[in-house]
Structures are given as structure tokens and as C-alpha cells.
Amino acid sequence: MKAGYYVGDRKYQVRDIQELIPGDNDVKIKVAWCGLCATDVHKFNGKNGASPVIPPIILGHECSGIVVQVGKAVTRFKPGDRVAADPSFHCGHCEFCQQGLVNFCKNRHGVAKGFAEYICPPEKNVYPIPDSLDLRTAAFAEPLSCIVHGLDLINIKSGSTVAIYGLGAIGSLLVQLVRYSGAAKIIVIEREPEKLLLAKHLGANIAVDDVEILNIYKDINIDYVIECIGNTKTMEQSCEIAGKNAKILWFGLGDPEQAVKINQYNAFTKELSIFTSYLNPYSTKRAIDILSSGILNTKDIISAELTLENIGDELDNLAFSRQGKVMLKLSGEL
Ligand SMILES: [Zn+2]
Ligand SMILES: [Zn+2]
Missing domain, CATH: 3.90.180.10 (Medium-chain alcohol dehydrogenases, catalytic domain)
Structure with missing residues (x-):
């Protein structure tokens, strides 16, 4: 074979x-x-x-x-x-x-x-x-099962505002699932112009790049930030745009040799929680059920x-x- x-x-x-x-x-x-x-x-x-x-x-x-x-x-x-x-x-x-x-x-x-x-x-x-x-x-099923585990960890409340970095395969699935979880506002942050269009098509309310987000995040309390790139810069920025009492999920796989810098005072004043998600415990069946339901594009x-x-x-x-x-x-x- x-x-x-x-x-x-x-x-x-x-x-x-x-x-x-x-x-x-x-x-x-x-x-x-x-x-x-x-x-x-x-x-x-x-x-x-x-x-x-x-x-x-x-x-x-x-x-x-x-x-x-x-x-x-x-x-x-x-x-x-x-x-x-x-x-x-x-x-x-x-x-x-x-x-x-x-x-x-x-x-x-x-x-x-x-x-x-x-x-x-x-x-x-x-x-x-x-x-x-x-x-x-x-x-x-497997990538979705990893997403399901990540979402289990942060437990998104209905009516909240969620920012998602990166509209690769993971980000594209996440936008849709977050939409179904009852988020009131979804912001996708992505550099590729065509992907900004796809983000809206998949359910994002706002789609901007990583420069434009800096002009708007102060006017919105972002409750959840999900980073799906694994890029040091966007992981750092995720802490900056996160609102009061926000949960951050670093989902993307980072470079093992690159550290992420966080301003502790900034994190302290916002009472941030940072989550990482490792693999897919007990989530494969649910991922298959989601796919079977036909709700995901x-x-x-x-x-x-x-x-x-x-x-x-x-x-x-x-x-x-x-x-x-x-x-x-x-x-x-x-
Ligand atoms: Zn995989
Ligand atoms: Zn064991």
C-alpha cells in the first residue's frame, strides 16, 4: 500500500x-x-x-x-x-x-x-x-472535534461579543459554530480581503484586518477572543483587544521556540482568562453529529x-x- x-x-x-x-x-x-x-x-x-x-x-x-x-x-x-x-x-x-x-x-x-x-x-x-x-x-470530524473541545472550555454565553483571528479552515468552522451558540456580535480579524467577504458570508457581523481592529475595539467590550492562527503577534494582540472579564482561547498552534509577551497589568485590570485547547477529548461523536445535522457550510x-x-x-x-x-x-x- x-x-x-x-x-x-x-x-x-x-x-x-x-x-x-x-x-x-x-x-x-x-x-x-x-x-x-x-x-x-x-x-x-x-x-x-x-x-x-x-x-x-x-x-x-x-x-x-x-x-x-x-x-x-x-x-x-x-x-x-x-x-x-x-x-x-x-x-x-x-x-x-x-x-x-x-x-x-x-x-x-x-x-x-x-x-x-x-x-x-x-x-x-x-x-x-x-x-x-x-x-x-x-x-x-477531527478538526471539528478539536474545535468542540475548545468551545467546551470557554463556554460562550448567549448575547456576547466574540472576536476570531484567522479565517482558515478552523476559523471558518468556528465562526459558524459561534453564530449558533447565540453570540450577538462576531468580529473576524483577517488580512486577506477575499476572506473578509467569506467571513461575512459565514456569519460574521464585522470583518476587519489586524490594523483596523485597533480603531474599533475600544468601543466594544469583546467578551471572547479566539486566536486560530498560532501567530505570536495576533496572540499578543488578542490580549489587547479583549474586554473586561474576557476569555481568550489560543487555539492556533504556535511556534515552539517563540514566546508570547503579555502585559500583566493590562491583563490584571481586565481580569482576563487565557485558555489553550489540546486535542479532542470526548468530542468526536458531537463533531460528527454537528456535521450530520448539515448546519455547517x-x-x-x-x-x-x-x-x-x-x-x-x-x-x-x-x-x-x-x-x-x-x-x-x-x-x-x-
Ligand atoms: Zn488536525
Ligand atoms: Zn492513558
Whole structure:
């Protein structure tokens, strides 16, 4: 079977590897689609993702597909089932798992490396997809599950004002979910002019760049600021524009070597809370339910469908990633 590897030194390679054989508790899935995540790009650039990166590694973790074989002990799935996989395995018995903090599992590892023709995650990481949900949209389950966890943390009150930095794939999904959470005013901060239009289309009331926001934030008490870029400057600015009693969520993955500067006095006088969100504990089913409900516009977010062979160029130049979500087409079934 073929798989797309990051081999180190900003190089990508498609390799022919041995066919996977499912263990007793595993589900073998023919991958249909896999989203390209910012963390894949991080890894390609030699930075760590959710875990340290030691190449060669198969990229991808946002995948959907069709079951082709199941292990002896698997009870919930059979060949032909349409599924999505939660890529994050947790052991269930370490000190963090015992407290329900499964995203910090000491034995956590990736079990759905989706830049490959097949994956073999354990049954507990596999989720059924209803017939009403196409497999390309289902590949949003993992990024959306991370968003659901982030939103769980800040618990947005109806009627509040929410600012969102960055209208990439994550920001585009967030704007819509925040709209449904009952926010009265949503402000998107983004530099690309076309994305400002998309922001309004997806539900933002105000769409401005990071200079213009400085002219307007003092007249509005911004209750929540969600940073979805991972940029040091916008993380710093998020503390500046946050209003009294505001909650800030740094969702974007920052550069591990770059510190963010905060003016403590400014934070003190506003009684700021800063949240970070790590992975997707107990949120995959809810993400699939949201996607199945059809309330999210995912079509306008996808900027390209690429193949295992040509996604290497994209990792290098990010031509389509700058415009939205890049989907890797494996079997391409819907
Ligand atoms: Zn991801
Ligand atoms: Zn554990």
C-alpha cells in the first residue's frame, strides 16, 4: 500500500509499504479522504505537532473511509461500514486517563495516519458515519472535534461579543459554530480581503484586518477572543483587544521556540482568562453529529482536492492552504 511520509529536512515522499493487518481489536479502513492540517505543515517544517516529531512519519490524521476488514474481537463494525477515525489513542488506565483527562494520556499515540491508502485504528477510535453525511465532509470530524473541545472550555454565553483571528479552515468552522451558540456580535480579524467577504458570508457581523481592529475595539467590550492562527503577534494582540472579564482561547498552534509577551497589568485590570485547547477529548461523536445535522457550510471552505503524489508541493508552498482547507483524495468515495 502507498503512504505519504515526511522524511525530514522539509522533504515529502510517497512510499510503498507493507499492507496493514488488523489486530484482534482493530478496524482496517480504506481511507477515502484526509484533511491537510496545519500541524502536518508544522511537522514538514521541522516543528513539533501535538507530539514530538521524529521522521520518517506518515502524515495526516483527519480521515474518513470505508471498513474493509475487522479483527476477531470487533463487534460494532463490519466491512462496508462508512466511518471516521479519532486519531488519538488513549490507554484508559494511566493516571490521566483515570481522571478522564484522556488528551494527556501517558501512552497517547496516533492511530490514524491518514496520508495512506489504509489505516488500522482500534475499534474504540472508530465512529460510524450516517448515510446522510458524505465522506469528504466527514473528514472534518477531527478538526471539528478539536474545535468542540475548545468551545467546551470557554463556554460562550448567549448575547456576547466574540472576536476570531484567522479565517482558515478552523476559523471558518468556528465562526459558524459561534453564530449558533447565540453570540450577538462576531468580529473576524483577517488580512486577506477575499476572506473578509467569506467571513461575512459565514456569519460574521464585522470583518476587519489586524490594523483596523485597533480603531474599533475600544468601543466594544469583546467578551471572547479566539486566536486560530498560532501567530505570536495576533496572540499578543488578542490580549489587547479583549474586554473586561474576557476569555481568550489560543487555539492556533504556535511556534515552539517563540514566546508570547503579555502585559500583566493590562491583563490584571481586565481580569482576563487565557485558555489553550489540546486535542479532542470526548468530542468526536458531537463533531460528527454537528456535521450530520448539515448546519455547517464546509463546501466553501475546501480550497483544493489533492492526491498523495502532489500534496508534497502543497506542503512546500501552501498555495491552496492559504485559501482554505486542502483535502487529500485517497479512494475519493463519498
Ligand atoms: Zn488536525
Ligand atoms: Zn492513558
